[in-house]
Amino acid sequence: MTRKSAPARQNPHSQKRTIACYAFDGVMSLDITGPLQVFASANTELVRQGNQPAYDIVVFAEKAGPVQTSAGIRLHADMARADINPAGIDTILVPGGEGIDVVCRDAGILAWFEAAAGACGRLGSVCSGALLLAAAGLLDGRLATTHWSRCDEMRTSYPMIGLVENRLHTYDPTGLDGDGHIFTSAGVTAGIDLALALLEDDFGRALALAVARRLVMFLKRPGGQAQFSAYLTPAIGASAKLAELLEWLPANLQADLSLEAMAERAGMSPRTFSRVFTRDLGLSPARYVERMRVEAARGLLQGGDITINRVARLCGFGHPETMRRAFHRHLSISPQDYAERFGATLFAGASVPTG
Incomplete structure (x- = not known):
């Protein structure tokens, strides 16, 4: 045009x-x-x-x-x-x-x-x-x-x-x-x-x-x-082999969610799992997991009275800096800024510097 x-x-x-x-x-x-x-x-x-x-x-x-x-x-x-x-x-x-x-x-x-x-x-x-x-x-x-x-x-x-x-x-x-x-x-x-x-x-x-x-x-x-907006990717259309994994993931964000670990749980080779997952959900497995962790962290930060360190640990990021980078990728805002703007109560802050 x-x-x-x-x-x-x-x-x-x-x-x-x-x-x-x-x-x-x-x-x-x-x-x-x-x-x-x-x-x-x-x-x-x-x-x-x-x-x-x-x-x-x-x-x-x-x-x-x-x-x-x-x-x-x-x-x-x-x-x-x-x-x-x-x-x-x-x-x-x-x-x-x-x-x-x-x-x-x-x-x-x-x-x-x-x-x-x-x-x-x-x-x-x-x-x-x-x-x-x-x-x-x-x-x-x-x-x-x-x-x-x-x-x-x-x-x-x-x-x-x-x-x-x-x-x-x-x-x-x-x-x-x-x-x-x-x-x-x-x-x-x-x-x-x-x-x-x-x-x-x-x-x-x-x-x-x-x-x-x-x-x-x-x-x-x-x-x-x-x-x-919520990062809730619908499982409609996902293959049966992925359905159980998708239901299991939200309650297990602290687990090993590497490509190999998720592929084993789904009963596929890592290569096949990556292809099927991306085809059915429109996202790579790593991107999907990161979005779920960010969404879970948002919910905790909105509730207030919790440190960034604890949120990072509970949501499977491991380190606050890892969570900070993920927040910037998906939300263009840091976890601390997000909590201060949208937290329901006074934000508890971070127990260690988050960079």
Whole structure:
């Protein structure tokens, strides 16, 4: 796919910008209301400062009127998609939700968004809404992310996309580490992080920070989506020989979980075991075990009142430095920082330096 150049965008201080969010039956309500609240709160902050509101907010759907969300509540679409002129829209957002798969099979909708990408100022997605942009061919050759549960699907179905799993969003107006015209965000509340990034680019850090404080949010959340989601790889589809091992592993993270030891337990040669495991679970045995240990450590650290040394020992890392490196690989944050941010009680700290 040949990228089209992004249309020129208006000076953010020259006139109101329209933020339009697409709604469909089965949409995740928070994917719409979360990001749009950021822009609504920006208007409130601007008025408090004696300025004019900066954003017009529009929800559109296949037809104007009520849209059933996956939560069972209904949102009201202001306009029908056929009545939207993308050239007059600064930013179009595509949310996710249970109904996204039906939307992705509609050739007319995909064609509309493909055309809209060349006309609107910015086009982004929230959560699994990235699958619509992917199906329209708009993410080929670009970095993209989506809800962690749909990453494997995106990787398999759209190999031309540069999938990044441990990112909250791929918006980057400089184009150095993302894209300022077509971009994506990760699961659900990451759409709020994306909206804050858009707001900061539009009106600067001070206004974005004021909105983040009012919403009780980080302006820029540390780490990526991985630290807020469970690494629970489903065993569905795994071979019968692996089923017993997969059930045994979580309670035995301190055991010898080398390739040879696990292969022996599964009754296979190490070579066959590695091939079957990777085929059935999409991860190497070592990567799977490390993820399980990180997930177990997260749970202990969230409970508080435990040292990093003890967590490392209980979860099979052996040494705190080994656990620290694993946390950085998977969560982009150290165990101590994780515990201090997300622990339920005052963190006990480490009994020895952890580096």
